[in-house]
Amino acid sequence: MDEISVTPHEVATSSAAKEASLAAWLCARGRVAIGYSGGVDSAYLAVVARRVLGAENALAIIGRSASYPAEQWATARQVAESFGIEVLELDTDELNDPRYAANPSNRCFFCKTELWSKLVPLAHERGFTTVVDGTNADDLGDYRPGAQAAREHAVASPLADLGFTKAEIRERSRALGIPTWSQPSSPCLSSRLPYGTSVTPQRLGQVEQAERALRALGITDDLRVRYHDDLARVELSRAALAVWLEPANLAELRNAVQSAGFARVALDLRGFRSGSLNVLHGVSAA
Amino acid sequence: MSIRRETPGGQPALEGALAERGLVCRVESRAGLAVLIADEATVAALGDAELRRAALALAREHGFSHVAIELRSEAVTGSRTDASVSRP
Numbered sequence: 001m002d003e004i005s006v007t008p009h010e011v012a013t014s015s016a017a018k019e020a021s022l023a024a025w026l027c028a029r030g031r032v033a034i035g036y037s038g039g040v041d042s043a044y045l046a047v048v049a050r051r052v053l054g055a056e057n058a059l060a061i062i063g064r065s066a067s068y069p070a071e072q073w074a075t076a077r078q079v080a081e082s083f084g085i086e087v088l089e090l091d092t093d094e095l096n097d098p099r100y101a102a103n104p105s106n107r108c109f110f111c112k113t114e115l116w117s118k119l120v121p122l123a124h125e126r127g128f129t130t131v132v133d134g135t136n137a138d139d140l141g142d143y144r145p146g147a148q149a150a151r152e153h154a155v156a157s158p159l160a161d162l163g164f165t166k167a168e169i170r171e172r173s174r175a176l177g178i179p180t181w182s183q184p185s186s187p188c189l190s191s192r193l194p195y196g197t198s199v200t201p202q203r204l205g206q207v208e209q210a211e212r213a214l215r216a217l218g219i220t221d222d223l224r225v226r227y228h229d230d231l232a233r234v235e236l237s238r239a240a241l242a243v244w245l246e247p248a249n250l251a252e253l254r255n256a257v258q259s260a261g262f263a264r265v266a267l268d269l270r271g272f273r274s275g276s277l278n279v280l281h282g283v284s285a286a
Numbered sequence: 287m288s289i290r291r292e293t294p295g296g297q298p299a300l301e302g303a304l305a306e307r308g309l310v311c312r313v314e315s316r317a318g319l320a321v322l323i324a325d326e327a328t329v330a331a332l333g334d335a336e337l338r339r340a341a342l343a344l345a346r347e348h349g350f351s352h353v354a355i356e357l358r359s360e361a362v363t364g365s366r367t368d369a370s371v372s373r374p
Contacts, residue, residue: 194317228316233354238335245333245355247326254357266321266354269338 015168016175023052025158029130033123035115036060036087037068038076040166041134041159043180044173049132050085051176059128060085063092063115066201067188069208071215079180088126090118095199105195108146111188116153135160136169142274184222185274193227203227210234210260217256219244222272225257232262235272296320296348303344309337311355320350329355 022045026032032049036042042060049058062068062076080087092114094100100110116131123131133150135157150157159169166185173181189204197203210225210232221237234257236244244253245267257265297315304311304322309331311324322328322341332338332355345353 228319231316231321231356233319233352241338242333242335245330247330250326250329250357251359254359264356266356269322269332269342269353269355 015164015171018162018164018168019048019172021162022048022158022164025162026052031057031059031128031130033059033061033119033126033128033131035119035131035133035155036062036076036080037134037186038062038072038074038079038180039134039186040173040180040183041136041169043076043079043134043178044169044176045132045134045159046080046085047083047173047176047178050083055084055086058085059123059126060087061119061123062087062089063119064089065092066095066204067111067190067199069186069189069211071212072186075180075183079178083178088122090122092118095201101199103190103193103195103197103199105143106145107190107195107199108144109149111190112146112149113152116149116155120153120155130156132156132158136166137163138166184220187274192225197227197229206260206262207232210257210262213256213259214253217252222274224272225260226268230262231264231266232257232260233266233268235268235270238271241267241269241271296350300345300348300350303348304341307337307340307344309341314356315350318350319352319354320345320348322353322355323358324355329357 026049030053032053034042034046034049036046046058046060052058060076060080062073064073077087079085092111094111094114097110097114100107100114120131131154133155135144135147135150136159139147140160147157170181189207190199192207193199193203207225207227211223214223214225214234219236219240221240223237223240224235226233226235234253243249253267254265297313297320300320301311301313304313309322309324309328311322311328314321314323332341342353
């Protein structure tokens with residue numbers, strides 16, 4: 001595996017300069033496989049790798065399981081097709097790992113261990129000695145136990161190492177015409193279940209269906225449906241929250257979520273916040 | 287890791303504090319999450335950002351990290367809400 005660290009002089013300041021550094025970093029590796037979800041970060045990384053290295057030297061690999069939203073998969077395929085990116089798909093089986101299914105606070109470690117333990121050998125078999133993920137510099141300040149699994153499998157994070165923030169990735173994605181530039185962040189569906197609530201395909205499906213129903217109402221901003229047994233706690237952006245608290249809109253919102261099988265629906269008064277359940281469980285500060 | 291900031295007695299105390307701000311509701315405590323159960327007028331009133339901020343601040347003071355207002359399928363009258371408030 002190639003050296004993955006970045007020396008200080010490689011850390012540029014502007015996003016365009018960072019992209020030049022990223023291109024140089026990729027060229028130095030020659031052939032790169034990307035752990036690819038179709039989210040903002042990995043889509044950008046895959047497109048840049050494809051442009052810099054060519055189709056035969058950049059491979060996007062998708063790990064599919066019940067925790068991966070179907071809409072996210074569709075976006076991933078669409079971006080890959082638009083930019084001529086080679087894609088491989090593999091099935092991951094983290095839900096059958098009782099350490100994952102029990103939903104501890106380090107659940108992501110077991111998920112990413114499952115992903116990388118399958119993806120990295122597959123990449124190597126095909127001659128891709130460098131494997132990268134879309135972790136960015138902002139992620140480094142979050143509680144992300146999955147990062148440990150990436151390190152253990154020698155997966156590089158060039159976006160983080162080169163100092164790309166999420167805003168910069170969106171900016172460069174927009175410049176490159178990648179449709180994900182304005183896409184809300186999209187962590188896996190298991191992040192909607194409080195720690196200690198076991199992860200099952202049925203619960204993940206319920207959350208996914210509820211969020212899809214809300215999207216069908218025209219909500220395009222960040223949103224999350226948090227699973228609390230019989231109750232769904234809906235987090236909307238502040239702008240959307242004011243709209244959907246209007247008496248005329250309440251029933252439509254409630255019915256959409258209840259169509260996914262939740263008996264009760266509640267709107268979070270603070271609105272969307274990434275890692276909300278980490279706060280609820282004291283893993284992150286409020 | 288699981289750290290509870292919820293304090294004993296937080297639920298009825300929060301109901302009282304919210305009522306003082308004109309938010310008459312029942313509070314259901316769910317491990318750090320306060321679910322407010324109120325009539326439609328109260329739900330609609332929470333469309334006001336300042337009132338939401340006040341409710342959030344009060345909930346934090348009473349040990350809750352999250353507050354959500356339930357969207358009920360039937361109207362809950364003020365009297366029914368009052369009747370369902372559990373006091374120690």
